[in-house]
Amino acid sequence: MPIGFFITGTDTGIGKTTVSCALLHAFTAQGRSVIGMKPVAAGCENGFWQDVEHLKAASNISLPQSLINPYAFDAPIAPHIAAQHTGVRIDPEVIRQSCEKLQSVAEVTIVEGVGGFRVPLSSSGVPGKRYDTGDLAGMLGLPVILVVGMRLGCLNHALLTARAIESAGLKLAGWVANTIDPTMLQLEANLQTLTEWLDCPLLGVLPFQEQLDVRQLARLMDLSRLE
Structure with missing residues (x-):
């Protein structure tokens, strides 16, 4: 039976793509067919969206980019603003249908969100018509993995995000600690605090790497702890 996870984070630039790719490699090591999805990407470099390229490289199934990344914007800005400037509407139904097609082919689908959990995706501020990445996760019906x-x-960021996920009625399947600041004081004490306060298993602690090696990081993921 195919499974999937929605990867969110405490902020932008905290390693959602790194964790997503590590998870893809970890599931591949179990002999499963895997594919990564980035429904919305913002920030093009030399004609490429790096997050999307990394997910494609970590997948062992090749499918059209229009399914893997239905919405891509050149400017590295909030996606709803980028969409508004380009006259595009981010349609969650398009994303849902693309995700279903990926899930029909792969045993494991890893869907990486954009920014944090409550980043707006609609340009409308009218209640009832606005939606964000949390709403997208709910529509896809996938358990959530939180990257801290x-x-x-x-x-504070981790506990607030976990509360938002739970308040949305979504399952928090686990969390991953990604060491983005190698000089962080009391790292172990912070890890212990989050382990005690977050009501989900710690799937792995990823060290800071000058040269990123997601295959190596994949070996630090404990998939048996996923809830």
Whole structure:
């Protein structure tokens, strides 16, 4: 039976793509067919969206980019603003249908969100018509994995995000600690605090790497702890 997870984070730039790719490699090591999805990407470099390229490289199934990444914007700005500037509407139904097609082919689908959990995706501020990445996760019906960027302030960000996920009625399947600040004071104490306060299993602690090696990081993931 195919499974999937929605990867969110405590902020932007805290390693959602790194964790997503590590998870893809970890599931591949179990002999499963896997594919990564980035429903919305913002920030093009030399004609490529790096997050999307990394997910494609970590997948062992090749499918059209229009399914893997239905919405891509050049400017590295909030996606709803980028969409508004380009006259595009981010349609969650398009994303849902794309995700279903990926799930029909792969045993494991890893869907990486954009920014944090409550980043707006609609340009409308009218109640009832606005939606964000949390709403997208709910529509896809996938359990959530939370990436915590380990740095000063991460405790508050992690606990607030976990509360938002639970308030949305979504399952928090686990969390990953990604050491983005190698000089963080009391790293172990912060890890212990989050382990005690977050009501889900710690799937792995990823060290800071000058040269990223997601295959190596994949070996630090304990998939048996996924809820």
